[in-house]
Amino acid sequence: MGLSIVILAAGQGTRMRSSLPKVLQPLAGEPLLAHVVNCSRAVGADDVCIVYGHGADKVQAAFADQGLRWALQAEQLGTGHAVMQAMPETPDGNRVLILFGDVPLTQPATLQRLLDGAGSEEMAILTVDMPDPTGYGRIVRENGKVVRNVEQKDANSAEKAITEINSGVMLCPARKLKDWLDRLGNDNAQGEYYLTDVIGMAVADGTTVHGIKADNQEEVMGINDKRQLAEAERALQKRRVEALMQQGVGFADPARVDIRGTLTCGSDVFIDVNAIFEGDVELGNGVCVEANNVIRDSRLGAGTIVHPNCHLEGATTGENCELGPFARLRPGAELANNVKAGNFVEIKKSKIADGSKVNHLTYIGDTDMGKNVNVGAGTITCNYDGANKHRTTIGDGVFVGSGVNLVAPVSIGSGATLGAGSTITKAVSENDLALERTKQTTIKDWKRPVKKGQ
Helix, strand or coil: CCEEEEEEECCCCHHHCCCCCHHHCEECCEEHHHHHHHHHHHCCCCEEEEEEECEHHHHHHHCCCCCCEEEECCCCCCHHHHHHHHCCCCCCCCEEEEEECCCCCCCHHHHHHHHHCCCCCCEEEEEEECCCCCCCCEEEEECCEEEEEECHHHCCHHHHCCCEEEEEEEEEEHHHHHHHHHCCCCCCCCCCCCCCHHHHHHHHCCCCEEEEECCCHHHHCCCCCHHHHHHHHHHHHHHHHHHHHHCCCEECCHHHEEEEEEEEECCCCEECCCEEEEEEEEECCCCEECCCCEEECCEECCCCEECCCCEEECCEECCCCEECCCCEECCCCEECCCCEEEEEEEEECCEECCCCEEEEEEEEECEEECCCCEECCCCEEECECCCCECCEEECCCCEECCCCEEECCEEECCCCEECCCCEECCCECCCCEECCCCCCCCCCCCCCCCCCCC
């Protein structure tokens, strides 16, 4: 039997006070809706339908080319009405799992328990125990099975004492769900079609309704404003950090790390406070990430140390490299083993071979650098002529003095030495010393300019 997942994502989210649709609000670097879609795919759905409405163009554009089915809810007339929009193209033989685009923390394992907990012709709803269920619909059971969902305003004193509430996540046979939705009415104060009314219909028709409990409230929390969004961010970050700690990763303070993507770590990795990981990041054995670093889409080899306040993006290193403090590695920075990029060093689209050191105040761009090169402070590869980028080639064992400008395209042979303060515009042969300086001129008792009126 196939599985169709319907994700309700048409709400405006006025309490967000944002021009961005609610389901596109960022959580751990991805839209809320992306977390729900990823969870849907993790349980093997063969049909994922997004019911969209507010911000339609933005929502569709954010998920273009992802193989999703779309159903427009032009008017927001309740959750039951939203599901109706998705049903015409839903196969009768499938089971339908209904999720919410603003409930991003439900885990695949929880949904799998829901799927496993009901037969093909039965219904299952995801519930949770809440210490204070005030305002939520209560789940009433008889002999362990759900017999009704009672809203707060309709509950008697005994029902109000129930702490198990309905999350809204629901699993139904498609054929039966279509029938129940056809019979759904909107005779209420809001004039809306409530999906929760389907539970009573199922019980009345003799369909068994299973209540499957989520492990905690976080899994079913809805996001309606920026405060709840921040709470969800911390809950998700805590979950991710705890999973890494179980794998042996060390954290100075688990509450002060953000993982906005995928972080893969080897053994004996240590991460200090205020580290941010974005995209796909891989840290080899024994990597140490010190405080206040941003690392995006990068791979760091074993034993590498990232000193404080570095920014790495699209970079790779070999083993035992040393970065920073205050280093910036831009896309295409490829460092081999035992390379050092020190304080206030920027490297972009360059390959640096084993043992080379770029210690401070230097820009290396569009460069192929050999082994055991020493680059002095203040050196710049002048790779841009105003229209095109050009490459610099530096051979093994080159010594570059401080304050050197390498005007690309230019090639420096192995073993060459470049004198401090030189501007190198021509190729330098192996083992040669290159100097390029104008004659020093000294003007005695020179007076500096002063501001007019002084």
